[in-house]
Amino acid sequence: MSKSKRFFFQILLWLTVWMILSIGQADNRRLFIENLLVFSFQVFLIAGLIFYLAEKFLFKKKYLLFFVISILAIGLCTFISSNLFTPPRMPRIDELRHMPRRPPSRFLITLLFLTISYVIATFLETFLFAQKKEEETIRSKNENLQTELKLLKSQINPHFLFNSLNNIYALSVIDSNKTQESISYLSDMLRYVLYECERNFVPIEKEITYIENYIRLFSLKSSKPYNITTDFNSMDKSVSIAPMLFIPFIENAFKHSNIEKPNGSFINIKIITMSSNVRLIIENSIPKEKIHKDKLGGIGIENVRKRLNILYPNQHQLQIKDHKDVFKVELNINLTDYA
Known part of the structure; x- marks a missing residue:
């Protein structure tokens, strides 16, 4: 007034x-x-x-x-x-x-x-x-949150592209015949990152498709199947979530499980989608021998923590457990206020 x-x-x-x-x-x-x-x-x-x-x-x-x-x-x-x-x-x-x-x-x-x-x-x-x-x-806080979210997204995309190109490079050395297939997966993934991820929320099915393409792209690196199990149970396909929330945890599992070596390594990924909540459970093996890596739960997971606190304040529970042989991540997002 x-x-x-x-x-x-x-x-x-x-x-x-x-x-x-x-x-x-x-x-x-x-x-x-x-x-x-x-x-x-x-x-x-x-x-x-x-x-x-x-x-x-x-x-x-x-x-x-x-x-x-x-x-x-x-x-x-x-x-x-x-x-x-x-x-x-x-x-x-x-x-x-x-x-x-x-x-x-x-x-x-x-x-x-x-x-x-x-x-x-x-x-x-x-x-x-x-x-x-x-x-x-309130307006200033919202503007700051939007700026921070854009910054966090900009950190995700180069990281994703760098990892994917590394995978394709490794694949081209092993089997050049599969390079074309891997580029097709990468193209779909880039399309999702560049266009869909500009939105605040995306359908859960598109996020799952992105994760499946990521696993397929990684799996092409070897002629033998990796010990990777997935269970994507979508009881409500109309659910929408913030994009690129799950992939840092999945990348972390691939990076630290030593999945490329078949000596007992494994990755289990489970996503349960209901109208009121979305649940992600990831378990990966911890190799006995030390491998050169960054600190467990590094920049990628810190990035997701910040995004979760901005997008779902007091509406999520994130548990990260490091057992003797198994590293487990369990994320539950309450979607009641976002329906």
């Missing part, structure tokens, strides 16, 4: 109050004339607050200056409006003896009206300012 709208709203409010007070009065015209100056000073004080004092002092936390200026302004306006047209008359001594108890002076009544209107105006200005700042804070 603009300053002008706030100003006219409050003036209309106090005009309505004065009209209500005039109801039932014997001489409405006299009441109007006597209090016209009071209303004029209400307009003056509210205008000064909205268009100058609040922004200059109150919102900049110069509370002492704001308080002093406000008190002086209310006092001066009260004095002028209560004495300008009705100067006080000093009663004679004999009148004082028989004078009945007088109602509150005009000065006190005027002071009360001006103070109440000014305090209410200050409260409304403070409330609207706080609401505006909260909206700006």
